[in-house]
Amino acid sequence: MARNTGNYTAVYGFPESADAARRLAQALEIPCHIAELHRFPDGESLVRLPEPVERAIVYRSLDRPNDKLVELTLAASVLRRQGATDLCLVAPYMAYMRQDAIFRPGEPVSQTVVGDWLGRCFDRFVCVEPHLHRTHTLDEVFVGRPSAALSGGTPIAEHLRANGVASGTVIVGPDEESAPLVEAVAGPLGLTGIVGRKERRGDRDVTVALPPDAPIHGRPVVIVDDVISSGETIFSCARAARVLGASRVQVYGVHALFGDIVAERFVAEGLGSPLSCDGVPHPSNALSLSGLLADAIGSLCAP
Numbered sequence: 476m477a478r479n480t481g482n483y484t485a486v487y488g489f490p491e492s493a494d495a496a497r498r499l500a501q502a503l504e505i506p507c508h509i510a511e512l513h514r515f516p517d518g519e520s521l522v523r524l525p526e527p528v529e530r531a532i533v534y535r536s537l538d539r540p541n542d543k544l545v546e547l548t549l550a551a552s553v554l555r556r557q558g559a560t561d562l563c564l565v566a567p568y569m570a571y572m573r574q575d576a577i578f579r580p581g582e583p584v585s586q587t588v589v590g591d592w593l594g595r596c597f598d599r600f601v602c603v604e605p606h607l608h609r610t611h612t613l614d615e616v617f618v619g620r621p622s623a624a625l626s627g628g629t630p631i632a633e634h635l636r637a638n639g640v641a642s643g644t645v646i647v648g649p650d651e652e653s654a655p656l657v658e659a660v661a662g663p664l665g666l667t668g669i670v671g672r673k674e675r676r677g678d679r680d681v682t683v684a685l686p687p688d689a690p691i692h693g694r695p696v697v698i699v700d701d702v703i704s705s706g707e708t709i710f711s712c713a714r715a716a717r718v719l720g721a722s723r724v725q726v727y728g729v730h731a732l733f734g735d736i737v738a739e740r741f742v743a744e745g746l747g748s749p750l751s752c753d754g755v756p757h758p759s760n761a762l763s764l765s766g767l768l769a770d771a772i773g774s775l776c777a778p
């Protein structure tokens with residue numbers, strides 16, 4: 476049976492994530508066009524999207540977001556001018572979600588600012604693990620716009636199943652906020668899931684404590700988290716798992732935001748390479764989100 480495309484007739488991608496945009500278009504069986512980007516010597520961007528359609532999916536994650544936000548705004552403007560009546564932004568990684576409150580006087584609520592901004596450009600939104608903590612749903616971010624916040628747990632559970640996960644494996648999340656992801660991985664596989672307690676004192680100053688009675692001794696541990704950035708959360712969590720006697724530690728991060736120096740730390744910490752989803756292009760990408768995203772687009776636009 477043909478997949479429900481939500482009546483969207485094309486996916487528009489951007490050069491840095493062209494392959495993932497094409498995979499989504501392929502899953503939906505619709506064409507994919509890649510935007511032409513030009514960077515002027517003064518740093519301004521120009522976006523060209525020559526193929527007009529009425530209902531368009533725009534695919535782009537907002538890692539390293541500042542230029543991308545402007546370019547998405549320009550892209551939406553081009554598509555509207557060319558007659559688009561419905562624009563769905565598929566941004567597997569949505570930026571500025573972590574500043575969802577004023578933590579110190581004088582700060583903005585960046586999540587609200589960016590939500591309002593993109594809500595003026597796009598009609599619908601699909602994101603994966605959008606770091607909704609104090610804000611509980613994407614409806615509060617993109618007010619009045621239909622949206623879907625997808626769990627990265629399904630592709631991780633599928634990957635573990637396909638690779639023959641050992642029955643005694645324990646799925647570990649570093650903090651209470653990772654509990655839904657842990658459950659989405661452990662539940663379908665019938666595995667035990669536990670979460671730790673994280674204390675963050677600075678960007679790279681993090682300690683994760685696991686419950687001392689966690690049933691980890693002699694068992695393989697899989698740590699799962701929504702984002703890996705400095706890696707400190709994972710490193711601390713992995714150390715805690717080893718102190719409790721984990722027989723081996725494997726790591727999955729939904730969104731890999733780290734560079735080479737952090738990748739080397741993974742090796743130095745004896746963790747091997749973490750695996751990530753392809754929402755943010757990264758050498759650790761091993762899990763495709765295309766099927767999950769394609770299914771969500773159909774449901775988001777179901778009559």
Ligand SMILES: O=P(O)(O)OC[C@H]1O[C@@H](O)[C@H](O)[C@@H]1O
Pocket residue numbers: 573649652678681700701702703704705706707708709
């Ligand atoms: O510790 P690093 O990798 O810098 O940051 C990632 C962590 O910080 C949190 O916001 C994320 O949910 C994740 O647990």
